Each structure stands twice: as structure tokens, then as C-alpha cells.
Amino acid sequence: MAESLILERGVILAPDLQASVDRFARALIVPSRLLALHPRKRGPVGDAAALAPAITLCVVPAFEGFVEDFFATVLYRQGQSFAQIVKKVNLSNPDLAEFEALVHREFPHFKGQIGRDFKVDVWLPQPPEKATFFAEHSLTWDQVRRDAKGWM
Structure with a gap:
């Protein structure tokens, strides 16, 4: 291969x-x-x-x-x-936004398809008064793209 x-x-x-x-x-x-x-x-x-x-x-x-x-x-x-x-x-x-922009620029026919029906499950810390330390949350494409900008 x-x-x-x-x-x-x-x-x-x-x-x-x-x-x-x-x-x-x-x-x-x-x-x-x-x-x-x-x-x-x-x-x-x-x-x-x-x-x-x-x-x-x-x-x-x-x-x-x-x-x-x-x-x-x-x-x-x-x-x-x-x-x-x-x-x-x-x-x-x-970051994901740059990846998405490059896809849109090079392959315009994919413009409406990136992030559609997307979700990712993550564990997020809870406020101190909650019984559990982490709780599962689902993030949309827009949330993931926004959060990815923070660590790149």
C-alpha cells in the first residue's frame, strides 16, 4: 500500500x-x-x-x-x-475555522456540508456545588470551531 x-x-x-x-x-x-x-x-x-x-x-x-x-x-x-x-x-x-475556510475556497461545492448534522460529546467541568465533577455535553460545529480558536 x-x-x-x-x-x-x-x-x-x-x-x-x-x-x-x-x-x-x-x-x-x-x-x-x-x-x-x-x-x-x-x-x-x-x-x-x-x-x-x-x-x-x-x-x-x-x-x-x-x-x-x-x-x-x-x-x-x-x-x-x-x-x-x-x-x-x-x-x-x-484551527478548524482555517480548515473550513480552505475547504470552502478550494472546494466550494462542500460549503453547506461542513458541520451539518455534527455533534461531538465532551466532558466539561461542573460548578463546585454539583455532585459530579464532570458532566457530558454535546457541542455543535459552531461551538467546536469557536472553542478550537482558543487553543490554537
Whole structure:
């Protein structure tokens, strides 16, 4: 299986979009394992205090790599030159809004489809008077896009 441009017997194999997604999923293995280490209880977290920054430092570059890899692959498969790809995919710490804007600019027919019927379940801290420390909430695309701007 060709994950990138490979010269094999004089033939350049086209990159696969699924390979971009698979690399992103592999890059998220470490942060998901770090998240599993968190005690998720009230009171001081002790050694687990280092987990949040460690998870963030793993996820941010993984997302940046995914966005660049995904768009470079799509643009290459459209037949654009390497110079055109570099010019369009010159991103530094893109957030979801930048990802969405790039999709809208390069693929206008997807404009109304991004974020439609989207929700993600997250655990959010509760006020101190609540019995449980974390509660599950569902976020819409607009909420996730807004929140993503805060950590990029």
C-alpha cells in the first residue's frame, strides 16, 4: 500500500486520502493513552497535572500535519503542481475555522456540508456545588470551531 509518493519501477504511485486519515488516527494514539491516565476525580490531580499540556502538545501538531497532508494529497490528485500545492497549503497551526475556510475556497461545492448534522460529546467541568465533577455535553460545529480558536 502506498502511503506517499513512491517511485517504484519508474512509476509514481498516487497518494491515498485514506492514508492521510490513518496517519492522523495513529498520531492520536499517544494523546488518547495519556487521557486514559487522568484520574477524573475531585481534588488535586497530583502528577496528572502534566497530562493536559502533554495531550495538547500531541494533538496540535497532529492536526496541523493532517490538514497539510490531506490538502496536499487532494490538490495533488486534482493535478495541481507542487508549487501550487505549497502556496495553498502553507499553514502554521491551523484551527478548524482555517480548515473550513480552505475547504470552502478550494472546494466550494462542500460549503453547506461542513458541520451539518455534527455533534461531538465532551466532558466539561461542573460548578463546585454539583455532585459530579464532570458532566457530558454535546457541542455543535459552531461551538467546536469557536472553542478550537482558543487553543490554537
